[in-house]
Amino acid sequence: MNSDFFKEEDRKGMLIRYFQQYIDVPSKMKTYILEDCSTKTFNKHKFLVSPLDLFPNVYFILKGTVRGFVRNNGEEVTTWISLEKNIVGLTLYPSSTGCEKTQYIQALEETEVIIITYALIEKLLSLFPEMSVLTRKLLWVQYQEAEERNFIIRLSSAPKRIKRLKDTNPDFFTRIPLKYLASFLGMRIETLSRLRSKS
Amino acid sequence: MNSDFFKEEDRKGMLIRYFQQYIDVPSKMKTYILEDCSTKTFNKHKFLVSPLDLFPNVYFILKGTVRGFVRNNGEEVTTWISLEKNIVGLTLYPSSTGCEKTQYIQALEETEVIIITYALIEKLLSLFPEMSVLTRKLLWVQYQEAEERNFIIRLSSAPKRIKRLKDTNPDFFTRIPLKYLASFLGMRIETLSRLRSKS
Numbered sequence: 001m002n003s004d005f006f007k008e009e010d011r012k013g014m015l016i017r018y019f020q021q022y023i024d025v026p027s028k029m030k031t032y033i034l035e036d037c038s039t040k041t042f043n044k045h046k047f048l049v050s051p052l053d054l055f056p057n058v059y060f061i062l063k064g065t066v067r068g069f070v071r072n073n074g075e076e077v078t079t080w081i082s083l084e085k086n087i088v089g090l091t092l093y094p095s096s097t098g099c100e101k102t103q104y105i106q107a108l109e110e111t112e113v114i115i116i117t118y119a120l121i122e123k124l125l126s127l128f129p130e131m132s133v134l135t136r137k138l139l140w141v142q143y144q145e146a147e148e149r150n151f152i153i154r155l156s157s158a159p160k161r162i163k164r165l166k167d168t169n170p171d172f173f174t175r176i177p178l179k180y181l182a183s184f185l186g187m188r189i190e191t192l193s194r195l196r197s198k199s
Numbered sequence: 200m201n202s203d204f205f206k207e208e209d210r211k212g213m214l215i216r217y218f219q220q221y222i223d224v225p226s227k228m229k230t231y232i233l234e235d236c237s238t239k240t241f242n243k244h245k246f247l248v249s250p251l252d253l254f255p256n257v258y259f260i261l262k263g264t265v266r267g268f269v270r271n272n273g274e275e276v277t278t279w280i281s282l283e284k285n286i287v288g289l290t291l292y293p294s295s296t297g298c299e300k301t302q303y304i305q306a307l308e309e310t311e312v313i314i315i316t317y318a319l320i321e322k323l324l325s326l327f328p329e330m331s332v333l334t335r336k337l338l339w340v341q342y343q344e345a346e347e348r349n350f351i352i353r354l355s356s357a358p359k360r361i362k363r364l365k366d367t368n369p370d371f372f373t374r375i376p377l378k379y380l381a382s383f384l385g386m387r388i389e390t391l392s393r394l395r396s397k398s
Contacts, residue, residue, distance in 0.1 A: 070350050075359075079349040091342045129328045136335040139342055143290045146345035150278040151269050153352050154385050160274075186353050186385065 012037055015060045015114050018085065022137040023130045032127075036120045042107040049089055049105040055118035058089040064111025067180050070102050078183035080149060081108075081169075081176055090135065091142055108176060153186045161185050162195055211236055214259045214313050217284065221336040222329045231326075235319045241306040248288055248304040254317035257288040263310025266379050269301050277382035279348060280307075280368075280375055289334065290341055307375060352385045360384050361394055 012034050019025050025033075039062070042048055048066060049056040059066075061084045068080040068088070082088050092103055124131040148168065155161045165172060165185065172181060173196060182189040211233050218224050224232075238261070241247055247265060248255040258265075260283045267279040267287070281287050291302055323330040347367065354360045364371060364384065371380060372395060381388040 072350075072354070075355060077350055077353045079346060079353060091339065091346070129331065132328065132331045132335055136331055136338060139335060139338040140290070143338055143342045143345055146342055146349060147278060147290070150345060150348050150352070151271075151276055153349070154276045154278060154382060155271070156274060183353060 008039060009034065011039055011062055012114060014062065014085075015116075018060065018087070019134055023134045025134075026128055026130055029124060029128050029130065032120065032124060033116075036123075037114050037116055039112065039114050042111045042113065044107055044110055046107050047104055048107060048111075048113065049092060049103065051102055051104070056089055056092045057118065058087060058116040058121060059105075059113040060116065061086050061088060062112040062114060064113075065108045065175055066105050066111055067108055067176075067184075069104050069106065069180075069183075071104070072102075076183065078180045080146070081172060081180065081184055083171060083175070087138055087142075090138055108180065149184075153184075158185070158187045158191050159195055159198070161187070162192070207238065208233065210238055210261055211313060213261065213284075214315075217259065217286070218333055222333045224333075225327055225329055228323060228327050228329065231319065231323060232315075235322075236313050236315055238311065238313050241310045241312065243306055243309055245306050246303055247306060247310075247312065248291060248302065250301055250303070255288055255291045256317065257286060257315040257320060258304075258312040259315065260285050260287060261311040261313060263312075264307045264374055265304050265310055266307055266375075266383075268303050268305065268379075268382075270303070271301075275382065277379045279345070280371060280379065280383055282370060282374070286337055286341075289337055307379065348383075352383075357384070357386045357390050357394055358397070360386070361391070 015037065016025055016030055016033060019033075042064075048059055061082060063084050065081065065083050066088055067078050067082075069076050069078045071077075088105055092105075121131075121135075125135070152161055152164045152168075155164060162185065172184075176184075178189050178192055182192045185192060214236065215224055215229055215232060218232075241263075247258055260281060262283050264280065264282050265287055266277050266281075268275050268277045270276075287304055291304075320330075320334075324334070351360055351363045351367075354363060361384065371383075375383075377388050377391060381391045384391060
């Protein structure tokens with residue numbers, strides 16, 4: 001075992017500690033996670049998920065930022081943005097009701113992730129009732145975040161939206177390029193550029 | 200047993216059939232649902248949930264329409280709209296991470312529901328692993344719907360948003376009052392009124 005091995009173990013330990021916030025992770029489940037997860041670095045602008053992925057991976061972001069977007073008649077709509085210490089892609093996990101595959105996940109900086117494959121999720125769901133509880137709790141949190149995004153963009157003026165985002169996610173203003181932030185906030189880049197220093 | 204009893208059983212049967220789309224409901228779980236759920240009718244404009252409810256109920260809508268909205272500095276923001284044969288309120292179910300209680304659910308027509316209490320959900324979650332699978336699948340579906348709302352409102356023009364809503368939820372245009380639909384679509388009532396017949 002060399003020092004890289006320990007670093008790798010440390011990184012996966014972060015994922016397990018993240019899960020421990022929601023459930024008591026059984027030791028057998030920890031073993032599967034340590035054995036079956038791998039880490040990967042995506043260069044800036046690379047896709048973590050595209051509509052071509054039939055069984056998209058779930059990712060735990062160790063370092064970096066990503067955005068979720070949908071392409072529609074030539075228009076790119078950024079529906080969410082996520083920073084490190086978050087799970088992304090879980091909501092793309094195919095369900096029995098079918099999943100319309102129009103979502104992309106793209107790295108906005110060099111982004112280091114832990115890959116949790118579709119196969120691993122299926123295995124954990126079949127072996128551990130705790131995994132169903134974990135995914136239920138994670139989906140609940142992600143739903144709350146989606147509703148916050150639904151709320152912020154329906155605020156009736158651009159300054160109100162910018163103010164709300166500064167209160168809830170101040171890091172977005174230093175780390176996310178203006179054009180994606182403007183799409184996320186439903187305003188023109190010029191409007192965001194003019195107002196962001198005033199709010 | 201009178202005929203009302205059977206009608207009541209029939210209504211609860213609709214809820215069980217709704218759940219059966221996602222899991223095989225154990226017969227013991229069915230018995231709890233039939234015994235512990237009740238039906239109720241809310242008059243137009245009444246609240247099914249307000250921030251005063253510490254343990255808000257979950258509702259299955261049998262008949263009618265409801266909207267979810269948030270009050271913020273005197274502004275009412277309609278973040279979602281739901282018609283019959285849907286579960287609402289599940290996403291307000293308190294989780295270990297805490298839930299900011301700023302959401303209202305309001306009847307937009309006379310609305311008949313099945314009430315699924317917080318206590319019943321807790322009981323089913325503790326007794327049946329299937330209940331955790333069911334809530335996970337329902338949350339997944341509700342997340343997809345939240346993302347569709349996030350997508351539609353970020354489309355860059357009012358006609359595009361109206362067109363998308365006509366494609367996905369045509370009933371909204373005949374059943375939802377213009378002012379709520381305008382808030383949901385992030386446009387002024389005048390804009391919606393002018394454009395809705397053209398798209």
